[in-house]
Amino acid sequence: MSDTGTRIRRGDTIRVTAGKDKGKEGKVIRAFPPDDSAKKKKPSRLLVEGINIIVKHKRAQPQANISPAAQKAQSGRIEMEAPLYTSKVALVCPQCGKATRIGVLTDESGERYRACKVCGKSVD
Numbered sequence: 001m002s003d004t005g006t007r008i009r010r011g012d013t014i015r016v017t018a019g020k021d022k023g024k025e026g027k028v029i030r031a032f033p034p035d036d037s038a039k040k041k042k043p044s045r046l047l048v049e050g051i052n053i054i055v056k057h058k059r060a061q062p063q064a065n066i067s068p069a070a071q072k073a074q075s076g077r078i079e080m081e082a083p084l085y086t087s088k089v090a091l092v093c094p095q096c097g098k099a100t101r102i103g104v105l106t107d108e109s110g111e112r113y114r115a116c117k118v119c120g121k122s123v124d
């Protein structure tokens, strides 16, 4: 396992540190790995519950034979989470509750684990 890319995983709670949702916290639904295959390297992204909500408008097909009100009823708004870059989030430590960076440490048996940079405890 390499050290590059995100250390934040699905199920982690994160706090947004930049952008329109700055300060909000949410649970990671899905972690996308960085895309190194493309020429332009894409950083890793996260899908986070309730964060970076985008609204998609679904427009009803215009029909001549129905009223404007009926047409309006057929259109809708779909709200969904959009992925955000891991550079814009910080992990919320489950031990001390602070937004923190993650360090990777090795225990006595050689097992690597993620640790909170604030309290030093394991966040796995």
Ligand SMILES: [Zn+2]
Pocket (backbone or CB within 6 Å): 093, 094, 095, 096, 097, 098, 100, 116, 117, 118, 119, 120, 121
């Ligand atoms: Zn901590």
